[in-house]
Amino acid sequence: MRSNRPYVQLDPAVIEQARQMDLLTYLQHYEPSNLRRVAGNVYCTREHDSLKISNGKWYWWSRGFGGVSALDYLIKVKEYDFVEAVEILTGQTMADWKPPPAPKKDEPKVLLLPPKNKDCNRVIQYLFERGIDYHLIQECIADGTLYESADYHNAVFIGKDESGTPKYAALRSTLGSTFKQDASGSDKRYSFRLLAREPTDTVHLFEAAIDLLSYATYLKCEGKDYKSESLLSLSGVYQPRKEMKDSKIPIALTTFLSANPQIKTIVLHLDNDKVGRLCTATLKELLQKDYKIVDDPPPVGKDFNDFLLSYLGIARPKPARERSDAR
Template sequence: MRSNRPYVKLDPAVIEQARQMDLLSYLQRYEPSNLKRVAGNVYCTKEHDSLKISNGKWYWWSRGFGGVSALDYLIKVREYSFVEAVEMLTGITADWKPPPVSVPKDEPKVLLLPPKNRDCNRVTDYLFGRGIDLSIIQDCIADGTIFESVKYHNAVFVGKDESGTPKYAAYRSTIGSSFKGDASGSDKRYSFRLLAREPTNTVHLFEAAIDLLSYATYLKCEGKDYKSENLLSLSGVYQPKKEIKDSKIPIALTTFLNANPHIKTIILHLDNDKTGRICTATLKELLQKDYQIVDDPPPVGKDFNDFLLSYLGIARPTVSRERSDAR
């Protein structure tokens, strides 16, 4: 849809008018045949079922980008030029008014897990190639905390609540892409975790599932029982406020601590980059009054997977290894 029209100067008021319409309103009014309801207030387009629309925003998961307005959609997805998209929207929005702001209802989130593939071969190969112990992978697959999606064969890491009900899921590409994200309806209070089989007063904290699994593998390599430890991921990078006093403790951690009041020690295994170090300093400041805080970053590399690969002598990117290798 890109055109070679000469430069056109648009009135800022016209541009602002074009930005007012959200994508759901646009599709409901002008392309209803292209709109499909997934569940609750989550929609997708019939053209692109991985383009999800929810809470006034949209995201095209298979392409890794998103936006807020119908203007964003026309430019990024339909490939209209900026001027064409603005002119189109201002032409059809002359009599349109934004819907009244509704007070959000405190409704429980509905987790939309992708369909499971008939096997987890690609996910197993991917994780094994990242140095993760095969039996740990198989245990997670057996209890449903890791599976492979039918479409795109992504690795899906599932977080469950105290009753064992899936409440959170994170995607990660297994084909070398940087694609990753959370499933629609994910409740970040219940991030991916491996909990101790018996009560313990310590919890280990990681930024992501792959780091958690790497640490579990490292413990096993050292002859230790990873099932005697609480291992909890934060489901992504924790972003503290500029002022530490204004920062909040990650909701996955507060939920875990509230459910496990016997915890006395929190061991931080966050990344060695600038963000990871800032997050560590922030959490130490926020938590040290009530808990013993131990800073234990990876000895080598940016994160614990980097360290594990170095520890095992595996180059990154990895080459295929026989699964019979004992670790």
């Protein structure tokens, strides 16, 4: 399927969008009849039974090569040229594509939220199975910081600015998929948070919204008032730069600290994996001159949800069977 079309310069953002889709997700959406489960989370294609898909990667054993993304698959297996493969994955035709005008620096981002479902039943069930307190879930739904999307039934975690306007949204699948992403136009300065009822001089940091809710649930279980604490998620953390001077403090934290000059203590509840520990060490180095830094990772497991499940004696939910509409 090689084409002889003239060279087309692609927008790097479009290329990056195409690279994001893994092969399993692509087959579920675009070639469902070509997908066959082998065992557990291992799949193959009906066209090539030696092409195995597992853990976000694929390998064609009879040919001796593999890849990670659906883009790799379309180029190496289907033999589309690069531009055709990007067109298939993004739905954009590149022949007439022109770069969009660069936004003005002061032009605000427009948050594109997915439509709301008529209820939040799947989100409630998903979070409840993860050990999150039922009343806490209901409170988040009531104040508009959590809802269920109508299209793919994702959990949508909302971050609001000082005026209460939604500025950020993190999407997470409730259907057994590993899908996670920020909604288009999300402003990471305003990530998901639960703020203290009254001003406090301490802020607790988490990598993700579910870790934050897990910690709030733990406080409730211990008979403590979680509303007396300010809890802030960072919407994921980054791999620190080798040179400390080149590392940056997450913008969600700098924005919060700027708006809350009374903060004196920062408690880090980051994950117990390599990136989480490196990020903890980096933030301690960057912030310790101006704040008291407390390193308080989850006592058990990789993250605070792992710890909560262990604390409650709940087995970690097994991934549900992947569905074609899971995103």
